[in-house]
Structures are given as structure tokens and as C-alpha cells.
Amino acid sequence: MEKCLVFVYLASLLLGSCAAYCNSPFISLKNYCYYFSEKKATWTSAREACQDMSSSSDIVDLAVFDKSCDDYVHVVNHVIGLGAERWWIGGTDEHHEGYWRWVDGRPIDMISGYWSPDEPTARYGENSLSLSEFTDEVYSRWRVEDHYSNTTQHYICQQGVAESFCNNPFMELGSSCYYFSDQVATWESARAACKDMSSSIQTADLAVFDRTCGDQANIVNHVTDLAPSKWWIGGSDDLHEGYWEWVDGTPINMIREYWAPDEPNGYERENALILFRRYNETFPRWRIGDHDSNDTHYYICQSTD
Template identity: 25%
Template sequence: VTLASKLTNPQQPQPRVTCSIPFQPVGDHCIFADYLISGSWEEVREVCVQMKGDLVGFQDANTLADLVQFLKQNDIDTASYWTGANDREAEGLWRWASDQSLVHMNTPLWGDLTTEGQEPMGGKDEDGAAILLEDYYFMHDLNCNESLPLICEKPAEPNTLNTSQEVEQHNRVQDPIQCSERYVDIGGRCLFVNSPSDGTWDEMKAFCELLNGRLAKVDDANLLGAIFDYLLAHDKTEQHIYIGGSDIMEEGKWVWLDGTSITMGTPFWGNEEMEGQEPMGYTIQNCLVLSNGDYFLFHDFGCDNEIGAICEEV
């Protein structure tokens, strides 16, 4: 393991949890990230274990969104980092090191750098997963002997989650919900996937309203993963699909129909042939779609294109 004499000490404003030094609060988690401590997957994991933690896991995919923002805000978004995801015990069966739970495959965690498909692509020679700088911190499988920096995670101090956070965590594992006709439970929301179809964004907005709904608000990374799984399982992958976000009112200010801000960056937004992370369409592409050419990650799109949509019951 390569150790530097000075460790980073990133600061996170308005912490939601209490963490013991040197861990810092990132969302609901306690994180220690240092691009100056590097080694193989096993070596850096041992460092994390000695710190009473483990390599970071994204059992809740929203943790990746929080972490990427944390890296950027603290100017340590300059390297790829090992995560706890691995298939060392059984090829193709990816688990988190910290609790041995299964890793959610495909969108929203895993990226791609080629036209060959979505990661993991390395086969038996690449048994550890890193968040890759070159792919905006989406996950990729790599050879475990590669030397990369670490991100460790440990549980927050007892009794530091507030009531709203506890309710939020409970809701992520809630029982199936009852949905009206046409709508089905996808990731804890009542959604109707109207695809393939052919309407503009405004037309699909009106269509959803006729069904006592609205264009879907996909504000949770786990929900995005559940939608991807549903589209794949039900053979609804042939076209882009409108959802309820736009920057129509103010260029570059992406909001949902209820006016709340859309989370930018990974793991929600995809990229356009490695030219940059979406949104890339500027003033000519003002409506939000799930892109069938990019594993149904977010892309901006022309609002007059006629495609399908996802409605959400309200």
C-alpha cells in the first residue's frame, strides 16, 4: 500500500450524521476518501478494515450520487477509486464486501467505455469494481492487482439519524403498494410505461394528466434502476422515453414538474459518445428522456420529438 504523509480532510457542509475522525459525513454515511492512499483491492480493503470499516458500498444507489458530489466539492475527483464490489468468490456473482449483499447490476451503477455493452466486461481476470474517473465515476470491473486509491465507509455513530432519515430508509424497503388501473408498482411508485408510443413532451404531459397522473419524477437512483429492470423485462427498450423534467423555464436549470431541482451528474445522467456528461443539448434540447442508446440514463432531448413516456400516478 502506498501511503502519503498528509491525508485529505474533506469537509461536508450541514452533516446529516455524526462520524468519528477521519471519516466525514456524506449523505447518511461516514466516508473516508483519500487519493494518496493506494494499493491493490485486497491491500486497500485491509486499510479500511483496520479503520473499523470496509470499502464503500452502494447498496443504496443514492450513496453514489452523494459521493460523486463530495469528491467534486473537495477537489479529490482526480482519480479512480476502489469500491467494495467484487466477484472473487463466484465469477459473475457480484457482492458488496461489507455485508455480502448482491450488487445491483446494470443501470444506475455500472458504466461503459466501449460499444460492446455495459460493465462489468472483464470476465474472470477482473474481479474488483472501481468508480472510474474516465467514465464520470460509474462502476467498472478491473483487475484486483491494479493500484488505486481507497474510499472507506463505516456505520454512522449511534442515534444520529433523525426521524425523517429513518422514515426515508424504511420507505426504501416498503411493502408493495396498490396502484390504480394501468399503473404498476415499479420501485415503490405507481408508474405506467406508455412505450412504444409517439407524442411530444407536451402531448405526453397532457396524456399522463388524463390518467390522473403526471410525467414521472425519477428522483431516486434506486427507482431509476428499478425502471431499467422493468423496461428490460417487458421488452420496452426500442425508443427513448420522456419523463417529467425540463429546463424549459430557464436554460440549464433542470427541474421536475413540481419545481424541485433535478440531481445532476452520476448516477443519473449518461454521456454522449464520451464527449461529455449530459445534458449536452443546450437551448435546442430542453426535455428529459431516458435514453435507449445509453442504458436508459438521463439525456436532454428535443421536446418536439415523438416518443413514449412514463406516467406516475398522483
């Protein structure tokens, strides 16, 4: 038994401790378990086939991206050697034309690099997503495209794809749960409002970055479609001027690209962080900066287990 434990420990050091353990016919690709079909099916039939593989402990559906860092890359590295040119994955705009969502309910990042050029094409009836191989001037590449769901393709199933794990009114973005307020408040009042949303199974506070991979991008992709241009988030130097911390106590990375140029710049007057849309660049971008905590803005709460 000791030898076995030592072997497992050494293997975890060599292979990484994040690799998922998967039962056949699923295979492990970093954090998740996948099944790559040998047969073709329509998108709806492919999804039903995946769901039929569910068990009491694992919900299975068509594969999705953006649940963890580089899940798209891990899937692509695997399909390169399988021979098929197209694979159904779990994305659709069937319920609302042009509004793309993963089958677990999350909105799909419309500016991600996994989209093929000029995709989605917005042709009516192409309501389902596939991972497809295309060749540019030099290389063969795998990208996401929309297709007619009644065509037949191979498909990719994934364990652990379920509807949002977030309790109402929080919504799932990436691997975290967020609430975007419909009222304005000072920074202190906003934080108190977030904390009041805590429950026996989760705690809530103003949102922070750098807790999970892509959390900033997930938030920005969502607020881009909302009207407010300024949102309170959970960063402050109120306890020690110039020493910026997230509300969970972790120091804020002062050289990250999410800072606006010349921020923070308020010295003792501005002790709280906002996420705001900048208009003085070629394209509108979202950045963070310091602000007077007595001002009122909308705010973003985040819940954790």
C-alpha cells in the first residue's frame, strides 16, 4: 500500500495534480473527462447521446469551453490526430438568434480566439457549434463555427457539464458566481449589500480579480452588454495608503494590464476601485482605477463556497 501511495504521489508531481480521473470510455484531458465519438449524428442526437452517458455522480453533455484555462487547447491537441474534420460541441443560439450560449447556460465569449474568421456567420438556421478544421495560407487550424444542426458530424461529450451551480440571483461566469446590481451605492454600502447576500452555504463580497483564470475577462464580457459604465469592485487601499488589496486580503497586482494608464492616481482621496469603460482609446476598453468611495456606482458581488 505504501508503495502504491508513493507511486501516486510521484505521478502527481510528474503529471500535475489537476488531471481528472476518468472512467472508460472517457479520457482525461487536464481538468475534465471527454468522449470523442466514433459515429456521426445531428447536433440534437449527439447531445442526447452524450446525456445518455450520464450517471448518478456525473452529468454528461456536449463539450463546452471556458470552464478552465486552456480547455479549448487541450481538446484541439487531441482531435488533431483523430481524422475527423468536424466535431459537434455544446454551443447554440437556438433559443435566441444571435445570442450564443453553452449548454450549461453560460454566455459564449464572442471575441475569443477560438472563433473562425467571420464566425458566427449569422445565417439563419445555423444554430449549433462545431469545432472545425480549416486551412489558411500556411497552417491547418481548428476553430469554432456555426453549422446547420441537422447535418451529421462526430461529437465530443464532457463530464461535469451541468446547468449553473450559482444560487439566484447570482449568475455563473467561468467558475465563479456574480451579481450585477441594478441600483447604485457608495463603495461601503455596496460591500455591505454584497455581504448581506451571503447564506449558510456561501459567502458574498464585492468581486475580485485573479482568483480564477479569466475572471476579469468573464466580467468584462458581461458588463460590455450592460448600460452602466462604472462598477464598484472589491479593491481598496483604505487600511494602508498606496497598498492595494482585494477584499479577500490578497495583494493586488500593480503591473497587470487591467489597470488604466496612470492608475491608481487619487492618493488619499480615492481609496476604492472601480471597473470602468474608457472612451479615450481607439476602441472602448474596460480598465480599473481608484475612485472616491463616497461616490455612488453600480456594483458587482461575487459569491464563494
